[in-house]
Amino acid sequence: MNMRVSAGDPAERSLQIIRDLKHLEGPMLPILHAIQAEFGYVPDEVKPIIANELNLSRAEVHGVVTFYHDFRDHPAGRHVLKLCRAEACQSMGGDRIAERVKQLLGIDFHETTRDGAVTLEPVFCLGLCACAPAAMLDDEVYGRVDEHCLSEIVVEARR
Amino acid sequence: MTVTIFVPRDAAALALGAEKVAKAVAQEIEARCLDAKIVRNGSRGMFWLEPLVEVETDRGRIAYGPVKAGDVASLFDAGLLSGAPHPLCLGLTEEIEFLRQQTRLTFARCGITDPLSIEDYRKHSGFAGLAKAIATTPADIVKEVTDSGLRGRGGAGFPTGIKWKTVMDAAGPQKYIVCNADEGDSATFADRMIMEGDPFVLIEGMIIAGIATGATKGYVYTRSEYPHAIATMTEAIRIAGEAGILGSSVMGSSYAFDIEIRSGAGAYVCGEETSLLNSLEGKRGIVRAKPPLPALKGFLGRPTVVNNVISLASVPVIMERGAAFYRDFGMGRSRGTIPIQIAGNVRHGGLFETAFGLSLGEIVDQIGGGTATGRPVKAVQVGGPLGAYFPRALFDTPFDYEAFAARDGLIGHAGITVFDDAVDMLKQARFAMEFCAIESCGKCTPCRIGSTRGVETADKIAQGIEPEKNRELLADLCNTMKFGSLCALGGFTPYPVMSAMTHFPEDFAPTPLIEAAE
Numbered sequence A: 001m002n003m004r005v006s007a008g009d010p011a012e013r014s015l016q017i018i019r020d021l022k023h024l025e026g027p028m029l030p031i032l033h034a035i036q037a038e039f040g041y042v043p044d045e046v047k048p049i050i051a052n053e054l055n056l057s058r059a060e061v062h063g064v065v066t067f068y069h070d071f072r073d074h075p076a077g078r079h080v081l082k083l084c085r086a087e088a089c090q091s092m093g094g095d096r097i098a099e100r101v102k103q104l105l106g107i108d109f110h111e112t113t114r115d116g117a118v119t120l121e122p123v124f125c126l127g128l129c130a131c132a133p134a135a136m137l138d139d140e141v142y143g144r145v146d147e148h149c150l151s152e153i154v155v156e157a158r159r
Numbered sequence B: 001m002t003v004t005i006f007v008p009r010d011a012a013a014l015a016l017g018a019e020k021v022a023k024a025v026a027q028e029i030e031a032r033c034l035d036a037k038i039v040r041n042g043s044r045g046m047f048w049l050e051p052l053v054e055v056e057t058d059r060g061r062i063a064y065g066p067v068k069a070g071d072v073a074s075l076f077d078a079g080l081l082s083g084a085p086h087p088l089c090l091g092l093t094e095e096i097e098f099l100r101q102q103t104r105l106t107f108a109r110c111g112i113t114d115p116l117s118i119e120d121y122r123k124h125s126g127f128a129g130l131a132k133a134i135a136t137t138p139a140d141i142v143k144e145v146t147d148s149g150l151r152g153r154g155g156a157g158f159p160t161g162i163k164w165k166t167v168m169d170a171a172g173p174q175k176y177i178v179c180n181a182d183e184g185d186s187a188t189f190a191d192r193m194i195m196e197g198d199p200f201v202l203i204e205g206m207i208i209a210g211i212a213t214g215a216t217k218g219y220v221y222t223r224s225e226y227p228h229a230i231a232t233m234t235e236a237i238r239i240a241g242e243a244g245i246l247g248s249s250v251m252g253s254s255y256a257f258d259i260e261i262r263s264g265a266g267a268y269v270c271g272e273e274t275s276l277l278n279s280l281e282g283k284r285g286i287v288r289a290k291p292p293l294p295a296l297k298g299f300l301g302r303p304t305v306v307n308n309v310i311s312l313a314s315v316p317v318i319m320e321r322g323a324a325f326y327r328d329f330g331m332g333r334s335r336g337t338i339p340i341q342i343a344g345n346v347r348h349g350g351l352f353e354t355a356f357g358l359s360l361g362e363i364v365d366q367i368g369g370g371t372a373t374g375r376p377v378k379a380v381q382v383g384g385p386l387g388a389y390f391p392r393a394l395f396d397t398p399f400d401y402e403a404f405a406a407r408d409g410l411i412g413h414a415g416i417t418v419f420d421d422a423v424d425m426l427k428q429a430r431f432a433m434e435f436c437a438i439e440s441c442g443k444c445t446p447c448r449i450g451s452t453r454g455v456e457t458a459d460k461i462a463q464g465i466e467p468e469k470n471r472e473l474l475a476d477l478c479n480t481m482k483f484g485s486l487c488a489l490g491g492f493t494p495y496p497v498m499s500a501m502t503h504f505p506e507d508f509a510p511t512p513l514i515e516a517a518e
Helices: A010-021 A028-039 A044-054 A058-067 A094-105 A147-158 B011-015 B018-031 B069-078 B118-123 B128-135 B138-148 B160-169 B190-197 B199-213 B227-242 B273-280 B309-321 B323-327 B360-367 B401-406 B425-439 B445-462 B467-484 B488-492 B494-503
Strands: A079-084 A118-123 A135-137 A140-142 B003-006 B036-039 B053-057 B060-064 B089-092 B176-181 B217-222 B258-263 B304-308 B337-344 B350-355 B377-382 B389-391 B415-420
Touching: A010 A028, A010 A044, A028 A044, A028 A058, A028 B258, A044 A058, A079 A094, A079 A147, A094 A118, A094 A147, A118 A147, A135 A147, A140 B011, B011 B018, B011 B227, B018 B036, B018 B069, B118 B199, B128 B199, B128 B309, B138 B160, B138 B199, B138 B309, B138 B323, B160 B199, B160 B304, B176 B199, B176 B273, B176 B309, B190 B199, B190 B217, B190 B227, B190 B309, B199 B217, B199 B227, B199 B304, B199 B309, B217 B227, B217 B273, B227 B258, B273 B304, B304 B309, B309 B323, B337 B360, B360 B377, B360 B415, B377 B425, B377 B494, B389 B494, B425 B445, B425 B488, B425 B494, B445 B467, B445 B488, B467 B488, B467 B494, B488 B494
Parallel strands: A079 A118, B003 B036, B176 B217, B176 B304, B217 B258, B337 B415
Antiparallel strands: A079 A135, A135 A140, B003 B053, B053 B060, B060 B089, B337 B350, B377 B389, B377 B415
8 A cells, every 4th residue: 555644744754754853874865755644745834844954955855856756746646656768678568568557547647546656657668578468566576577477467456 | 394485575576466466365374384484586587487485495496487376276286385386387487488598687686686684685695795805895795896897777878986986086075875776777677676686785895985985874766656566665665774784883883874754756757867966955846957976966055976877786796706797798898787678568578687798689589579469560769769670680789788889789788678560659759759758857958849840740640741851851950969958858859769760661651642543
């Protein structure tokens, strides 16, 4: 499951996360990962709190958040399905699989199904290149994805 | 006597159902009241046989694969515990042709040991290199690594020993070892296999680098797309700390060394060392201009070794067995062994560690066994998304840094993607530009703008719009990107584009228009 339910006041919880990690050398990415793990995305209102705690400008924090593909500005679906779009998976019919999964879910890449069950994202390499095409549903990996396997993944994701 | 059954925990094995297999094996052991235990090992790197189940017998380890959960009961019925015959039985693991032909130095333990058992690691000559490093001087360690001929396995091929010497000689209150585990190239998974299958060898290599250069802190910067590798590395670092391998006194010596693992956030460019350092510092992963070299002003402006996982994981065996032993493998200026990763549309995909010098054709046709689809091989891309496409006509190229450079290619991180004759090379060239546009850090114009213009130009060629003029334009654009970009992302994207255009001109020809006969 990708959705997080956070207890307590978001600002207070963020501050707690930041203070737990700010002693690290280069604490920004660990903080952003922890914030996203907590809320499912990096809320706009957390950026000034990070900026204040790390003695940076809001623009700098915003700049970092938007540089990386991983960080979201809004919550994803309950599950995130990542489909590898890199060369090794292309060589094994990855394009066809991508079209099929879009059809099955009724969405394009970077979109979430209307019931909020699953967000579809492209990924460039999962390191499963010798068992292509590959996919990852949350943290579960799948290799040699074919039509049959794809339907199973989609059923799992719909839950 | 308790029988040991091995079921891999490598992400690729998991992707093919190893978890279900392990559960089924556990159930059978319990239901049949057998005296057996399961070890979750790394992968042997033969992915067409995964999940590969092995059983320890007095003849040696016997392999079965590829095993599905539904096969497990029949394996036990046939007498799995004694290594009995079964349709899935592959015989002695070590005798499997793909493994028997390899020279495994860096991957000597991968797939054999329990990755998180420090006792297992020790039993298989683990920490022998570190013990030698502690007993000698930093200068001698650097000399040993330099003499071994080891070159950066991340792709740049820079001599590791020379980099270490620069950091050793640099003055600074704090120095760092940064392990580049941001393995983003398609067709590569060697770093992932080491982190999941033999994490202690990377830890050992990093500590030796620390002792040699005077660094006391190490970071492993890995990809968020590798959750299993992150989990295994994190656990291994904790275990090494408890065992006194990491900490204020490395194996009871006067040296201190600690390691932290950091996760990237989905930016391919962070595999470039200066971009990685910015990311590690918590900034946008923008490429830095060199000089200053990271060796002198790296992480937080301090002297830093940035080495790839495989470079660092090759150091323990060099220390243990000596520079000459390692250097004796290979050809020309490419010394030692290289873990070649054979991927994509290939029958026998996996990791093949061997001395430099095999020809590309031997690797693809003999070791890889041709395509998975059974169709003819049309092209292979060597070195990831920034590597050149090679046609069959160049299959005599030996696997060596200089030989590939001489043919306008690169070996990069040694990944090979095989394509059958269904591939459209214009589409692949367009993808190379598209990928560069998605992943460009935006700092330099040739990469940021050039990649987008490249996609547009490729589209025009595909649509048959002034094809000749646009092919020329694409070549000119590649020339600008190659010589005008700040880092390898913009600088090497021309390799796949130009090689596709040069070797497969037929795919860049305009679609023939059917003219009505008068």
